Amino acid sequence: MNAATAPVSPAPVWDVINGFTSYWALSAALDLGVFDALAKEADTGTGLDAAQLAAAIGAVGPGPVTVLAETLVALDLLTAVEDRFHLTPAAERFLVSTAPASMAALVRYSPGPPNAWPGLADTVRTGAPEPTVTADLIELxxxxxxxxxxxxxxxxxxxxxxxxxxxxxxxxxxxxxxxxxxxxxxxxxxxxxxxxxxxxxxxxxxxxxxxxxxxxxxxxxxxxxxxxxxxxxxxxxxxxxxxxxxxxxxxxxxxxxxxxxxxxxxxxxxxxxxxxxxxxxxxxxxxxxxxxxxxxxxxxxxxxxxxxxxxxxxxxxxxxxxxxxxxxxxxxxxxxxxxxxxxxxxxxxxxxxxxxxxxxxxxxxxxx
The missing domain is CATH 3.40.50.150 (Vaccinia Virus protein VP39)
Structure with a gap:
């Protein structure tokens, strides 16, 4: 099949939809302390398997942790060697809470007030966000x-x-x-x-x-x-x-x-x-x-x-x-x-x- 007759891919649409999921995967990992837990093992170079990571972050079992950790690998925020997970250099530098250049808090606050996004269409239509959004931003x-x-x-x-x-x-x-x-x-x-x-x-x-x-x-x-x-x-x-x-x-x-x-x-x-x-x-x-x-x-x-x-x-x-x-x-x-x-x-x-x-x-x- 040549380029002229190749089907149009929905990939750009899925990429945007999955961007929402990606953000919340990162947010959940920060809330759970995934990156901090792996940072404690970074010196050993052995990483943590899903069961060890679950124990480190206080999760009930390895199943859900596996899904989250594998997703973070797909997002280039973790690496996987056999059954063990490790920090990427970017995660070690920017997502460990104690790192000098940590962006862990910025992940949570950079998007601004959460209620700003469902109203974006109205903001574009009217030219200004709702007053409640502005008030929330000042508080944030x-x-x-x-x-x-x-x-x-x-x-x-x-x-x-x-x-x-x-x-x-x-x-x-x-x-x-x-x-x-x-x-x-x-x-x-x-x-x-x-x-x-x-x-x-x-x-x-x-x-x-x-x-x-x-x-x-x-x-x-x-x-x-x-x-x-x-x-x-x-x-x-x-x-x-x-x-x-x-x-x-x-x-x-x-x-x-x-x-x-x-x-x-x-x-x-x-x-x-x-x-x-x-x-x-x-x-x-x-x-x-x-x-x-x-x-x-x-x-x-x-x-x-x-x-x-x-x-x-x-x-x-x-x-x-x-x-x-x-x-x-x-x-x-x-x-x-x-x-x-x-x-x-x-x-x-x-x-x-x-x-x-x-x-x-x-x-x-x-x-x-």
Missing amino acids: YPALVRATGPTQAGVAKAVAAELERRGWWPEQPTVVDLGCGSGAWLTGLLQSRPNGQVIAVDLPNVLPIAEQAATDIGMRDQVIAVAGDYLDVTLPVAAADVVVLAHVLRAEPTDRAQQLLARAVELAGADGVVVVVDYTRPDPVRNGIGEDGEDGGGGEDRSSVYGAARHELLLSLTMLASTAGLGVTVADLRSWAAAAGAELVDSFEPVPRQHVRLIRSRTPEATS
């Missing part, structure tokens, strides 16, 4: 920002090293972190500049988490906490060496996101730098060519662009489900920066799937 924020901490800490340290390499990281910097969340950015930056100062801005129910993070590393005195809306809250400084916008722009409607970037550019002034970290959607198509330079005229080519951005698009949809945001594109950042008298000078990926953009003023002092 403290747990969500804590969950992002391990991942963001690594990104912050990498960015500090990059800023130092470029000569944009003074010995006693002033940093403004707009939407400081877990405090991972302010602590990651301060650890390389213990004589610096950070202005940390976030909602009243989130700010104590960042304050505690600074306390935990003995640098609470270097942090000035400011509670309120980062667009119009009064700051104790008029300028900063570094302004951080980490995963906040995509959650805002377009007008607020542009205003927030403009405020960051103003704070950075002629010599500072705005650090934007976000999951950017593909740039829009203009006259058949994407603003990212990709050919948008042919369906196949444009499909490949969207396929490559699957992760970023799904996270943008997560924003749509529970916030007023639609995500953000690189074209947005370029346009908004230009309107504020600045430009996007570089992009890099210090940690897989964590995209960093550096924005600086167009004045001679900043571009010389």
